[in-house]
Amino acid sequence: MSETKIVKTTCSTCGPCCEVDAYVKDGKLISVEGARNTPMQSGGLCAKGVAASQYVYNKERVLYPMKRAGRKGEGRFERISWDEAYDMIADNLLRVRRTYGAKSTVFYAGYAKWYRPALLRLANAYGTPNFCTESSTCFQAAALAWRSLYGNMICRPDLKNTKTLILWSSNLYHSNTPMSPMYKDLKKRGVKVIDVDPRHTVTAHDADIHLQLIPGTDGALALSMAQVIIEEKLYDREFVEKYVYGFEEYREYVQEFLPQKAEKITGVPAELIRLAARTYAGNGPAGIMFSASPVVHHINGVQNYRAVFSLIALTGNYDIEGGNRTQPGPFSPANEFGRVRRFDGEEALGQREFPAWFDLPCDEAQCIRLADYILDEKPYPVKAVFAMGLNHRMWPKPERLKLALEKLDFYVNAELFWSKSCDGADLVLPACTSYEREQVHTGGGGRFFFSNKAIEPVGESKNDIEIIMEVLRRMKVREPGIADEILEGGYEAYMEYILKPSGLTLSELKSHPKGMQGRNLYQPSVKTYEKEPFHTPSGKVEFKSLILERYRDSHGYSGLPRYGDYREHWNDFGIGREEYPLILNTGSRKPQLFHSRLYRMSWLGGIEDVPLVEIHPKDGRKYGVADGENVRITSPAGSVTGIAAYNNQGKPGVVYIYHGSPNGDANELIHKDYVDPISGFPGFKGYFCRIERTGQDEDKV
Numbered sequence: 078m079s080e081t082k083i084v085k086t087t088c089s090t091c092g093p094c095c096e097v098d099a100y101v102k103d104g105k106l107i108s109v110e111g112a113r114n115t116p117m118q119s120g121g122l123c124a125k126g127v128a129a130s131q132y133v134y135n136k137e138r139v140l141y142p143m144k145r146a147g148r149k150g151e152g153r154f155e156r157i158s159w160d161e162a163y164d165m166i167a168d169n170l171l172r173v174r175r176t177y178g179a180k181s182t183v184f185y186a187g188y189a190k191w192y193r194p195a196l197l198r199l200a201n202a203y204g205t206p207n208f209c210t211e212s213s214t215c216f217q218a219a220a221l222a223w224r225s226l227y228g229n230m231i232c233r234p235d236l237k238n239t240k241t242l243i244l245w246s247s248n249l250y251h252s253n254t255p256m257s258p259m260y261k262d263l264k265k266r267g268v269k270v271i272d273v274d275p276r277h278t279v280t281a282h283d284a285d286i287h288l289q290l291i292p293g294t295d296g297a298l299a300l301s302m303a304q305v306i307i308e309e310k311l312y313d314r315e316f317v318e319k320y321v322y323g324f325e326e327y328r329e330y331v332q333e334f335l336p337q338k339a340e341k342i343t344g345v346p347a348e349l350i351r352l353a354a355r356t357y358a359g360n361g362p363a364g365i366m367f368s369a370s371p372v373v374h375h376i377n378g379v380q381n382y383r384a385v386f387s388l389i390a391l392t393g394n395y396d397i398e399g400g401n402r403t404q405p406g407p408f409s410p411a412n413e414f415g416r417v418r419r420f421d422g423e424e425a426l427g428q429r430e431f432p433a434w435f436d437l438p439c440d441e442a443q444c445i446r447l448a449d450y451i452l453d454e455k456p457y458p459v460k461a462v463f464a465m466g467l468n469h470r471m472w473p474k475p476e477r478l479k480l481a482l483e484k485l486d487f488y489v490n491a492e493l494f495w496s497k498s499c500d501g502a503d504l505v506l507p508a509c510t511s512y513e514r515e516q517v518h519t520g521g522g523g524r525f526f527f528s529n530k531a532i533e534p535v536g537e538s539k540n541d542i543e544i545i546m547e548v549l550r551r552m553k554v555r556e557p558g559i560a561d562e563i564l565e566g567g568y569e570a571y572m573e574y575i576l577k578p579s580g581l582t583l584s585e586l587k588s589h590p591k592g593m594q595g596r597n598l599y600q601p602s603v604k605t606y607e608k609e610p611f612h613t614p615s616g617k618v619e620f621k622s623l624i625l626e627r628y629r630d631s632h633g634y635s636g637l638p639r640y641g642d643y644r645e646h647w648n649d650f651g652i653g654r655e656e657y658p659l660i661l662n663t664g665s666r667k668p669q670l671f672h673s674r675l676y677r678m679s680w681l682g683g684i685e686d687v688p689l690v691e692i693h694p695k696d697g698r699k700y701g702v703a704d705g706e707n708v709r710i711t712s713p714a715g716s717v718t719g720i721a722a723y724n725n726q727g728k729p730g731v732v733y734i735y736h737g738s739p740n741g742d743a744n745e746l747i748h749k750d751y752v753d754p755i756s757g758f759p760g761f762k763g764y765f766c767r768i769e770r771t772g773q774d775e776d777k778v
């Protein structure tokens with residue numbers, strides 16, 4: 078019998094890549110705990126992380142390269158060797174490139190971030206502008222809103238020095254558990270917290286002021302706060318005069334949002350709007366924490382966030398200690414690595430519909446309409462998709478995308494699990510988890526650490542970057558022009574490459590389980606704008622965006638952060654509002670779920686094996702639905718069944734459902750064209766529905 082050994086490694090079941098101690102016996106992962114004796118780790122772990130063994134040894138893991146053996150979509154596959162798989166990929170991708178041009182191939186990455194720079198390199202070497210990721214629904218719209226104002230990367234709040242913090246839609250106890258100790262520290266330090274959230278969440282519970290707005294009315298709330306701040310002369314006149322473009326028009330526009338009027342739109346009492354405005358502007362320095370998704374999961378999401386982000390410059394909280402600061406560089410060269418999309422003047426997917434996405438600029442294409450591009454062959458044919466972690470459940474009307482993928486000439490998906498998105502593929506490749514590979518990580522503040530391989534890869538699964546590297550090599554043999562020095566060097570050399578700017582070597586890092594401090598490339602600084610102009614067309618913070626103005630006539634964009642209420646726009650989408658009286662909000666995070674991927678784990682997914690339809694008890698009574706009853710939710714785009722769960726965290730009038738369930742996907746309820754015209758992000762959190770009993774409750778007992 079062998080001893081149980083503890084391996085220092087990382088969990089990457091979701092985003093943060095937490096350091097963990099893996100307990101391994103006889104080559105098997107027994108259990109996982111939060112890392113001990115490691116900076117910033119407490120030994121604790123979130124619910125998803127604790128369930129690691131169910132993740133790694135899940136019966137749905139893809140074990141071998143599998144080639145389609147039946148009709149497309151039929152789901153019959155046969156095992157082949159890696160060698161055959163690589164040849165098949167190289168031959169087919171090159172065939173599509175020769176026949177239709179490189180842009181007809183999409184390289185796609187789902188929500189796993191670590192291999193993206195390498196995949197982008199592969200896309201660049203191949204020559205397609207269509208490198209796409211899950212960011213077609215996440216983060217990029219917030220980044221776009223920010224860049225339209227400030228011209229740089231989103232500036233995060235300086236939590237160490239802030240006196241007031243607005244959490245503008247961020248339920249970090251559920252969505253970012255590793256941040257919760259920070260939140261507790263803020264409270265201990267006496268920082269005033271304002272939480273903007275339609276639900277009284279655990280995070281809202283700890284806030285000093287909770288602005289419980291109707292989903293998607295964030296823009297009206299922010300404009301109203303601006304109105305108070307300007308009216309009461311709480312704004313930073315000097316900063317505004319020197320550095321802001323479009324202030325006069327903005328000042329005039331915000332007059333339309335007196336708190337009494339904003340109360341009617343947002344549902345937030347006028348007095349609370351005033352209090353929040355005075356606290357944010359008067360108890361500085363103050364920061365705003367943004368989220369990658371809820372505000373921009375609305376059809377006016379970009380403008381709503383523009384209105385929110387304007388408050389930072391208005392109050393002079395931009396790039397000062399305790400405000401929202403330009404990053405001193407996270408010192409993570411791994412992030413910088415390869416992050417430039419090669420364009421060569423080729424039209425990328427999404428460029429016609431969402432031109433600001435590209436002007437602002439973004440390093441990937443916008444693939445929210447991927448199903449349309451494949452089915453309509455417009456603006457040009459899309460014939461191949463090389464995907465790593467493509468899950469069709471991310472998109473609105475996922476079944477439509479699933480069918481579209483079956484129409485492709487060639488579709489490969491590298492996956493941990495056999496998801497329904499694999500059924501339509503020509504080839505499915507087994508990828509491994511973080512427990513089965515080595516990886517160099519860049520932590521905060523220039524700290525690097527090495528994640529060991531805790532166990533051998535399950536089945537014949539491989540590390541995604543090694544797969545990418547071999548695909549490149551096989552293409553190069555056939556087509557020598559397809560080359561990339563870094564990808565050709567092998568995975569060890571790749572890790573060395575990432576480390577290079579830090580001055581550390583891989584062998585040093587491997588022998589320091591607690592990690593090491595690398596050379597600091599960037600010095601923190603404040604008020605960078607005193608030294609260089611803003612990277613916007615005017616060189617100033619653009620309350621009126623000149624890039625958005627470019628598309629006023631062609632796309633109807635407005636340079637000002639104009640508030641458009643989705644509840645007034647239902648007509649544009651052919652929706653009869655009386656038939657769908659409730660607002661539908663899908664995907665607010667739950668601690669035990671992560672999009673579509675964790676339902677298959679009984680410890681986690683078992684809590685919700687069919688979708689829970691969270692409804693306020695008042696609405697339950699109004700629509701004749703009891704707690705626990707089987708219900709049908711119907712929207713103008715579709716219908717899904719689930720179980721009614723009374724919940725009074727939100728206000729009456731809104732129904733909340735988590736997405737991605739194999740037993741009723743809320744995304745089937747969202748119309749494919751219900752998107753923000755600027756970003757292309759779907760209105761996941763502000764659509765319309767009705768609820769009714771299915772009358773099938775007897776079946777349950």
Ligand SMILES: Nc1nc2c(c(=O)[nH]1)N[C@H]1C(S)=C(S)[C@@H](COP(=O)(O)OP(=O)(O)OC[C@H]3O[C@@H](n4cnc5c(=O)[nH]c(N)nc54)[C@H](O)[C@@H]3O)O[C@H]1N2
Pocket residue numbers: 186187188189211214215216369370374465466467468469470471472491492493494496508509510541663664665671672673674736737743744761
């Ligand atoms: N209704 C609604 N829809 C939403 C949202 C919402 O709030 N509401 N949120 C949106 C947002 S913000 C996001 S980010 C997206 C996320 O959407 P997705 O990125 O599709 O997220 P997942 O469902 O986790 O699917 C990712 C797939 O990658 C696989 N995978 C995980 N790790 C690896 C790996 O290391 N290698 C490989 N090859 N595969 C891996 C997983 O098994 C999974 O099948 O969903 C969006 N969709």
Ligand SMILES: Nc1nc2c(c(=O)[nH]1)N[C@H]1C(S)=C(S)[C@@H](COP(=O)(O)OP(=O)(O)OC[C@H]3O[C@@H](n4cnc5c(=O)[nH]c(N)nc54)[C@H](O)[C@@H]3O)O[C@H]1N2
Pocket residue numbers: 091092188215216245246247248249251252253273274275276278291292293294295368369370371372375662664665666667668669670671672762
């Ligand atoms: N456990 C878990 N953690 C996750 C994920 C997961 O799937 N599961 N997904 C990860 C990903 S991809 C992302 S993008 C992040 C998202 O991280 P968060 O944004 O923190 O997560 P959410 O729960 O989607 O949204 C936060 C809060 O926004 C509120 N909200 C909903 N609609 C609106 C609105 O219109 N306006 C405002 N102001 N608030 C609104 C919700 O009530 C919720 O409490 O979470 C990440 N972390």
Ligand code: SF4
Pocket residue numbers: 088089090091092093094095122123124125126127254255
């Ligand atoms: S938050 Fe939880 S699931 Fe996500 S990486 Fe950390 S431990 Fe793993």
Ligand SMILES: [Mo]
Pocket residue numbers: 214215216369370
């Ligand atoms: Mo996301």
